Amino acid sequence: MNLEFTPEEVAFREEVRNFIEANYPKHLGDTGLREDLAREDFVAWHKVLGEKGWSVPAWPEQYGGTGWTPTQRYIWSEENARVNALMPLPFGVSMVGPVIYTFGNEEQKAQHLPGIRSGETWWCQGYSEPGAGSDLASLKTTAVRDGDHYVINGQKTWTTLAQYADWGFFLCRTDPDAAKPQEGISFILLDMNTPGVEVRPIKLIDGGYEVNETWLTDVRVPVENLVGEENKGWTYAKFLLAHERSGIAGVARSKRGVEKLREIAGSEMLDGEPLMSDLDFARKVSQLEIDLAALEITELRTLAGEQAGKGPGPESSILKIKGTEIQQRLTELTLEAVGSYGTPLYGNIANVPGDAGSNQYPIGPDYAQHAASTYFNMRKTSIYGGSNEIQRNIITKMILGL
């Protein structure tokens, strides 16, 4: 038993670090979780990675993957986190891509995989519906066969960044009379420019427009866009969710976040001393760091299992629960650290008078500007991807056997 990386892995880290240093788009800077990013910002790094052949590291090599081991992929994500790089969106790369190359036909692979690899096509996920939430199987959107088309009607919600999307993958009910709610659901690819698709952004508590309501009214989709078999969509949806959950721990990002928190609390003052030397505050930071160390080793243990050929099992639910709790506590502590400069509503503050053209915020230190909105935004993590309560149900069933 040992924790050291092999010489090959150390060399790999070096290679990755150099590549990121030389190629990460400078204008993106330390983007983190800024809400003011444009579609081009998201796509910029993806394009560079696509050219290098590193945009879909986890895919099988025949579809353009890298053939990296799980450990190499972990190193890759750590190195990206080190510079807080804006990573390719998961909807194409981690979600619909694997479904298409696993269950799709040759035409679908040829049509969709290149755009996902290059970052040219922007995807969104049409799973959730109003009133369904984590009870995904209760979805009501219908797809009715009409000749060589499906006619889709219904309403989806929480469709992340759908306002920019070219394509979406949607779960629709194709057999309303199925015996169980999980049966009779199909997995359909939808061109978001099809008539009858309407996307309405939802303003969230952090002030951003990250998600949307998606209304589908008599949307006609060619039957070729069905993935796999009709009425078997639940199988593909579950497969996709398991993929979504691996990597959800966000250890590398949180490690970077704790470093940043220490910097902030080192410059914020309390009673004439840096906040970081206050025992009450330091205790909370150390607790976070200790929990993060435990999560990191737990993730490495899971990775080692994966490397030995075990797929991501129900243990990944632990990673989701602990990872999101830690992300939330981190953003909460960061907000606490910035003190009263967490209060201004930064998006609404005009530029400094006489400094026309500047986009610098005038109030408080830089690091305070996103503290509140990030904290607000991160409350989503224990809700999405199957709420943490659902994760506990999974562990109850699959591990405790209750």
Add this chain to the structure above:
Amino acid sequence: MDFNFTEEQDMVRDGLTRMVRENYDWDTRRGVVASEAGWRPEVWAQLAELGILGMPFSEDDGGFGGGAVDSMVVMEEFGKGLVVEPFVPTVVCAGGFLKHAGTAAQKEEHIGAIVDGSRVFAFAYAEPRGRYDYANLETTAKKSGGDYVLNGHKSVVIGAPWASHLIVTARTSGERTDKQGISVFVVDKSADGVVTRDYPTVDGRHASEVYFENVSVPAEALIGEEGNALPLIERVTDEAIAAQCAEACGAMKVAHTMTVEYSRQRKQFGVPIGKFQVLQHRMVDMYTEYEQSVSLTYLATLRLDADERTRKLAVSAAKVRLGQAAHHIGQEAIQIHGGMGMTDELAIGAYFKRLTIFDSEFGNVDHHMKRHIALS
């Protein structure tokens, strides 16, 4: 990166699992713990025979060339059975001092006797007013001719009633809390002036208050450098913490499994209580705490030979997290067992008590949190 155990380690685990099953069923343990001796020398002899007591020593020292991971394997199995025999005081603590700082003569005299089971040690470091500070010492060792003369009072010395020898920390110079001036001695418990008051502990072990009244020991009793033992004490106690974390993992695992089993059988309102989601999620949280504890135990164990800061950070992280998890899992196990969890008859209470005491050994959550903060 490698989280696999070697074939030998797997074999040791299998052997211990059998041994614990044969010797440590619940009724037998209760009887032993309640007996006057409080332990079984024959089990100790069996451990020696299986090679367990010699595992972490190098082959040069008469051992089997294992290391901290081997001790982790052993202690996890001990934790599952709530084994009381003094592996940590004898093999990890006394063995650690001898291994890291003993002279050839000291190794020769003591390690072989530890390996063959003929010599049992206790580690007398804590004092009534010192709490968890190894440097806060009132016990003194004054040089007198070629000898040292020990005076003082050591508290809650685990396993001392069973021990033939003691490892004792004492001040050879300086003021009460100075980091310098601390030395470590090996003392024959039957030496003149060693007075003990023995008693059982709440978690089924036995301990002593140990008083030194002008106890004279020869210069050869000094382990390591005179006056500069604090780094050595910290290293050995870090090794002891890692071993006890593994023990706690074993105990947590069993406490959790017992609780899940119980919730399957106990019915209320016509259904097994394990069907209630509010209890399911609490048992999931226990399980999560256990898995995180295993991870930090690995981390601490694998960092024992790293540089001092890295080692201390990993050990303190483990001690903090496991102290919290031990309380959490112990308390939840009792709660979910309901009134039955309060009875002395059920094993779950014994696991709860051992997990409770685990926190206060070698520094509790608050102590190690402060050490972690100071190093961060």
